[in-house]
Amino acid sequence: MNPGTPLEEALRLDAPHKKALAKLGLRTVRDLLYHLPARYSDLSTVKLVKDLVPGDRAIVYGKIKRVKTGKAFRKKMPLGQATLEDATGEIKITWFNQPYLAKMFAEGAYVKVSGKVTVGKRGLYLANPEIEHSNELPIDSHDTLFKKGNGDGGNTAFYPVYPESRGVTSRFFHHAIRKLFAAGILNRIEETIPEEILKKYKLPGLRTALLWIHMPKKETQAAAARKRFAFEEVFFIQLGEQKERKEYEKHSSFAVEADEGALSRFLARFPFAPTGAQARATEAIKNDFKSGKPMLRLLEGDVGSGKTLVAAAAAHMIAMSRPLKRPERAFGRPSSENDGVAERQNFGNLQVAYMAPTEILAAQHFESFMEYFKGTGLQMGLITGSGCEKFPSKVNPSGATNISRTQLLKWVANGEIPILIGTHALIQKSVTFKHLGLVIIDEQHRFGTAQRGLLTQKGNSETPVPHLLSMTATPIPRTLALTIYGSLDLTLIDEMPKGRKIIITEIVVPGRREAVYEKISEALDQGRQAYVICPRIDLPDPEKELALQAKSVKAEAKRLKEKIFPGHEIAVLHSKMKESDKDEAMRRFQAGETDILVATSMVEVGVNVPNATVIVIEGAERFGLAQLHQLRGRVLRSTHQAYCFLFSETMNGKSAARLRALERAKNGFELAELDLLQRGAGELGGAKQWGLSDIGMEAIKNLKMVEAARAEAAELLKRDPALRTYPHLKLISSKRAPLHLE
Secondary structure, rough: OOOOOEHHHHHHHHHHHHHHHOOOOOEEEHHHHHOOOOOEEHHHHHEEEEEEHOOOOOOOEEEEEEEEEEEEEOOOOEEEEEEEEOOEEEEEEEOOHHHHHHHHOOOOOOEEEEEEEEOOOEEEEEEEEEEEEEOOOOOOHHOOOOOOOOOOOOOEEEEEEOEOOEEEEEHHHHHHHHHHHHHHHHHOOOOOHHHHHHHOOOOOOHHHHHHHHOOOOOOOHHHHHHHHHHHHHHHHHHHHHHHHHHOOOOOOOOOOOOOHHHHHHHHHOOOOOOOOHHHHHHHHHHHHHOOOOOEEEEEEEOOOOOOHHHHHHHHHHHHOOEEEOOOOOOOOOOOOOOOOOHHHOOOOOOOEEEEHHHHHHHHHHHHHHHOOOOOOOOOEEEEEOEEEEEEEEOOOOOEEEEHHHHHHHHHOOOOOOOOOEOOOOHHHHOOOOOOOOEEEEEEEHHHOHHHHHHHOOOOOOOOOOOEEEEHHHHHHHHHHHHHOOOOOOEEEEOOOOOOOOOOOEEOHHHHHHHHHOOOOOOOHOOOOEEEOOEEEEOOOOOOOOOOOOOOEEEHHHHHHHHOOOOOEEEEEEEOOOOHHHHHHHHHHHHHOOOOOOOOHHHHOOOOOOOOOOEEEEEEHHOOOOHHHHHHHHHHHOOOOOOOEEEOOOOHHHHHHHHHHHHHHHOHHHHHHHHHHHHHHHHHOOHHHHHOOOOOHHHOOOOOHHHHHHHHHHHHHHHHOOOOOOOOOHHHHOOOOOOOOOO
């Protein structure tokens, strides 16, 4: 047996085991060894029902019985109730204002419940406890890894808790790994981190770390092992990202020197002067273009910070210039300072592809660019699943004209359309460019790595690779950005345009709804507009007991129209509508024909209605913080005071902390750092999305560790770019995903 041995050959596995392990991505012995404990549970806080006393904060394992929902007798407060049973007795569970929690757990389900033991008129009960599924009771105390009197933490008992899946429990992993250790697998494990790095940072070797993390004799061993694996993961990511970047930079790109005069006149078109952050971002991009190396830059800016202006400036520099043989020679100089036609006649063949995640957002960018580039004579096109448009046009000089897809693609292929904006339609095989000089990807996290890569390969195979500008409004902590975007240069737009006011964010509990509706009514009477966001499209099926009880778009729109805002126009927007109906609903709202738009979270990205200054988010506790922040940004589009009301049905500990973080944070960057400390990076983007394990996410909280791993990876590649001295590292880095062409 060796680390590459399939698990079915190393262990006795039945069909459910195989299915569950495959679901977790565990196929080999090495995979199982790297399936690390999520935490170590303290058996001293695990209680039997018979041992519970009022005031205790305890963990109880058992089976759910008698699930029901209702209302408190006097306060008419919605309740969720159940009974928890173990081998020694029963105790009631009550969730105040959270009836949906009771419906998440069917009778007979085995669960782990954590909360405070409270005494009432009818005996003991657990009030608003945290609850999660647990396939079986925990490992018994006699089977624990930490025995009493064994050193650190010896007065308590602990056991490892592994990530589970239906069919394999934490106990299964514990015993399977012990069996592998007994078979001598550690003797066949090879170290993956250079010895000098281990010594420099006082990290245990791989064999020791595996033993300490799965079967520690004291808590300090487990902590040291976790530190090693956290460093290892970030180090490997950095190594792969930086190695891929070096490979990508072996290709040349178009060396372009911006026409300073033309760029200044272009920026002067805007009704506001660029902020300092926008100016710095534009300057960095200008220097990248001049270098001749392919630009790989991530532009991160809060919602409403003005990333589109920077993207437009970058597109202008590319479309208004010719490629340089050498960086010091410039082409595309205008013959007259104010002669747009003269500038147009000096265009080279360089083109720009601008990809947005939705048709609504692509159309908005197209409309914005038409306004920005009006009078320059610059040709641009829009391509989506719904159709194609071209600007400027002899048919409609003041705007765009609908044209056939075939004709647009012909003009793009021969270089007559310098700027093409679109959705996923841009990466279709039928779309080809003559000389693609710049790729801009908006809201990059909305696209898969393969999709982003396909767009950067759209250039002619005989020409240099295009520059890449990726943009995101998703707040990313610095440590996370340094790790997952190790291949990209990071530029932050950390200033808001002058005149923008901070959104007033308020958590609203059920009893304060009427007061908020009065505020919204005042805003509507002043000519403003509002969004109402709901978690569901339709009401849940009443026959499905476990269906989550949450506000639905259709029912809420009807209620608001009939009972709350009868004098105002209300429309709906959700994913089940036809594209034509979605576009019409959005058009009417943008035109001010609709006062209130009741929608799902599909409006979180890119919808731009400056007159909308109020957003209500129903069931706010059901949304992630990043999503809430994006939704809130929909009303940060003007100089009017904006309001975000978070309607919450529950305010338990975790939900309250998350919503208060949103209430306090002044911007997305502050929110990202705050949330990272409170909950971990998974809440902002999702561990799976970033390709990091739980232990890797732990490392992201440690800036020094991230910077150390980044520095060591860079130094290693500087000494040995091909990793000839470290063949195992070469193998590991080659197995990583392709370059993050975000």
